[in-house]
Amino acid sequence: MMMTTAGLQGELVRLVAPEPDRDAELLAKWSRDAEYLRLLDSDPARQWSVKKYKEWIEKDLDKERTDDFFFLIQALTDDADKKWRPIGFVGLGGIRWTHGDAWVGIGIGEREYWGKGCGTEAMRMILRFAFDELNLHRVSLTVFEYNVRAIRSYEKAGFKVEGKLRQLMRRDGRRWDLIFMGILKEDWRNDYDYTCT
Amino acid sequence: MEMNPSLFEGRLVRLTSVDPDKDAEIERKWTHDLEYLHMLTEQIAMPLSIFQIKKRYEKLEKEMEESGRQFYFAVRAKAAAGHESPDRLVGFVNLSWIEWSHGSGRLSLGIGSPQDRRRGYGTEALQLIMRYAFHELNLFRVEAAVPEYNRIALPFFAKSGFAEEVRQREALHRYGRRWDLVYMGLLSDEWEETRKTRDVNREA
Numbered sequence: 001m002m003m004t005t006a007g008l009q010g011e012l013v014r015l016v017a018p019e020p021d022r023d024a025e026l027l028a029k030w031s032r033d034a035e036y037l038r039l040l041d042s043d044p045a046r047q048w049s050v051k052k053y054k055e056w057i058e059k060d061l062d063k064e065r066t067d068d069f070f071f072l073i074q075a076l077t078d079d080a081d082k083k084w085r086p087i088g089f090v091g092l093g094g095i096r097w098t099h100g101d102a103w104v105g106i107g108i109g110e111r112e113y114w115g116k117g118c119g120t121e122a123m124r125m126i127l128r129f130a131f132d133e134l135n136l137h138r139v140s141l142t143v144f145e146y147n148v149r150a151i152r153s154y155e156k157a158g159f160k161v162e163g164k165l166r167q168l169m170r171r172d173g174r175r176w177d178l179i180f181m182g183i184l185k186e187d188w189r190n191d192y193d194y195t196c197t
Numbered sequence: 198m199e200m201n202p203s204l205f206e207g208r209l210v211r212l213t214s215v216d217p218d219k220d221a222e223i224e225r226k227w228t229h230d231l232e233y234l235h236m237l238t239e240q241i242a243m244p245l246s247i248f249q250i251k252k253r254y255e256k257l258e259k260e261m262e263e264s265g266r267q268f269y270f271a272v273r274a275k276a277a278a279g280h281e282s283p284d285r286l287v288g289f290v291n292l293s294w295i296e297w298s299h300g301s302g303r304l305s306l307g308i309g310s311p312q313d314r315r316r317g318y319g320t321e322a323l324q325l326i327m328r329y330a331f332h333e334l335n336l337f338r339v340e341a342a343v344p345e346y347n348r349i350a351l352p353f354f355a356k357s358g359f360a361e362e363v364r365q366r367e368a369l370h371r372y373g374r375r376w377d378l379v380y381m382g383l384l385s386d387e388w389e390e391t392r393k394t395r396d397v398n399r400e401a
Contacts, residue, residue, distance in 0.1 A: 044298050096239055099370045137375070140365060163363030165340055165382055170299050175337075180363045180380075 008071070008129060010121045015071035015090065015129075020061065023072055024054035026086055030109025039147050040107045042169060042178070068093040069129070073106075073122045075113055087113045090126045092139070100137030102130060115149060123157040131185050138184045144169055145176040159183045204333060205270075207321040211284055212270035212329070215257070220271060221250040223286050227309035236347045237307050239369055239378070266295040268334070272306075272322045274313070287313040290326040292339065300337030302330060314349075323357055331385045340382040344369050354381040358391040 008015035028050045030036055037045040060070050070091040074084040088108035095102040104126060108119050130136045141159065143150050151161075159181040167175035205212040225247050227233055234242035245253075261267050269291045273284035288308035295302040304326065308319045330336045340362065343350045346369075355361075359381035367375035 042296060042299060098241055099239055099368060101365075101368050137370070138365075138367060140368070162365050163361075163380065165301075165362050165380060166338070166360075166384065168296075168299060168301050168338060170337070180365060182365055182368075184367060 008125050010125055012116070012121045013073050013075045013087070013118050013125070014084065015122065015125055016074055016084075017061065018057050018070065018072045018089075020054045020057040023086065024050050024057055026109065027053040027057075027089070030088075030107070033109070033111070036107065036109055036111075038171065039144070039150065040105075042144070067095040067097075071126070073108070073118065075110075075118050085110075087118060088122070090122050092126065092130060092134075095134070095136070100135070102134070102136055102139055104130070104139050104141050119150075120153045120156050123153065127157060127183065127188055128190065131188055132190065136185070138182055140180065140182045143179050143181060145179060146171075151179065151181075154181050157183070158188055160187070204329060205325065206275075207325050209275060209316075209321050210287070210318050210325070211273045211275055212290065212322070212325055213273055213284070215254045215269070215271050216286075217251050217254045220286050221247045221254070224250050224309065230309075230311075233307070233309065235371060236344070236350065237305065239344070266297070267291070267293040268295075268329070269293075270326070272308070272318060274318060287318050288322065290322050292326065292330055292334070292336075295334070295336070300335065302334070302336050302339045304330070304339045304341045306341075319353065320357075323353075327357070327383070327388055331388050336385065338382060338384045340380050343379045343381060344371075345376040345379055346371065351379065351381070354383075357383070358387050359383045360387075 028048065031047065031053075034045050057070075060068070068091060071089065072086050073088040073090055075087045077083045077085050087110040088106065090104070090106040092102045092104055104123070106119055106123060106126075108114055113119075127139060130139050139159075141154065143154065145164070160183065162180045162182045164177040164179045166177055168178040169176040225245060228243070228245040228250075231242045234240075257267075257269055261269060270289065271286055272288040272290055274287045275284055276282045287310065288306070290304070290306045292302045292304055306319060306322060306326070308314050308322075327339070330339050341350070341354055341359065343354065345351075345364075360383070361379055362382040363380035365378040365380075368378040369376040
């Protein structure tokens with residue numbers, strides 16, 4: 001029996017490993033967008049050099065893969081010759097193997113791809129990787145109360161709200177909740193068509 | 198105006214630095230109590246050597262110095278008045294993952310030896326570290342992550358005003374089944390309220 005295995009490729013996007021030389025520049029470019037940074041991270045928004053991003057990618061690619069996985073998201077372009085274009089990243093981190101739990105993080109740096117379903121599809125793909133390849137039991141994430149678009153996307157991918165750390169963030173002169181979401185393997189709908197031939 | 202002169206000292210316990218040469222042997226014994234380790238964290242429970250624990254102390258102090266985002270104290274039971282014996286290590290409290298721009302932090306606390314539990318050490322250490330978090334570090338909130346099976350910690354934090362905020366479903370796999378990981382949180386103004394009530398009760 002032969003089985004077509006689930007590649008990390010969908011209709012809109014695919015996941016690939018980053019190339020330090022090619023992609024460090026991109027990560028640095030995206031981080032110049034303050035809104036992108038403030039949707040992504042609770043650390044103070046700040047700027048790092050391309051060199052620093054390159055070092056981070058190299059370090060990540062170099063180490064023994066035990067508790068985190070980092071992918072670049074590429075989307076098919078609209079023009080006639082349909083090329084793959086990097087638009088963001090998605091990664092699993094802090095994996096607790098004995099408990100089968102991991103944190104997921106995702107960011108779409110290219111603004112023209114916001115709200116087009118690319119992030120949701122990339123999330124579905126990393127969930128397939130988490131549940132079907134790593135055999136995890138659940139995947140967790142946190143999202144800021146003001147990131148309404150992300151919350152909707154996560155719900156579409158199957159995540160449920162599990163609570164919130166009240167008023168944890170302070171930004172733009174007011175406080176916001178940190179929302180926790182999670183998805184269990186049993187709640188996850190595998191929409192990949194495994195074809196046996 | 199009244200200033201509190203003894204940030205680190207309560208009636209029963211004191212918050213101090215680690216004393217690697219003396220503490221490591223005591224803490225080594227605690228790591229043989231797998232149930233104690235399970236109550237504290239989701240990490241793999243296993244016995245550690247004195248060497249490993251000393252390394253951990255070194256890493257801890259280095260991390261405290263370099264990141265400025267962690268405050269760890271050894272909890273020591275105070276020697277009875279008139280006694281020559283020194284203070285005795287009974288546990289630890291730790292504030293970590295501090296995000297200064299948001300005023301938030303993560304709290305953990307443990308009393309290592311079963312004989313030292315239910316004697317008020319933990320309760321007093323918690324009062325001290327909350328005062329430290331809210332009146333010295335000026336944090337806005339703290340939270341503690343507690344496994345669902347830890348039947349002591351959940352009411353322990355609730356009694357001090359912590360509210361359940363998050364329940365990560367089935368995040369832990371132990372004793373042959375799945376358990377939730379519960380986050381309990383406390384805001385500084387909630388803490389000020391419980392403190393007032395406590396002071397009134399004490400006067401009454």
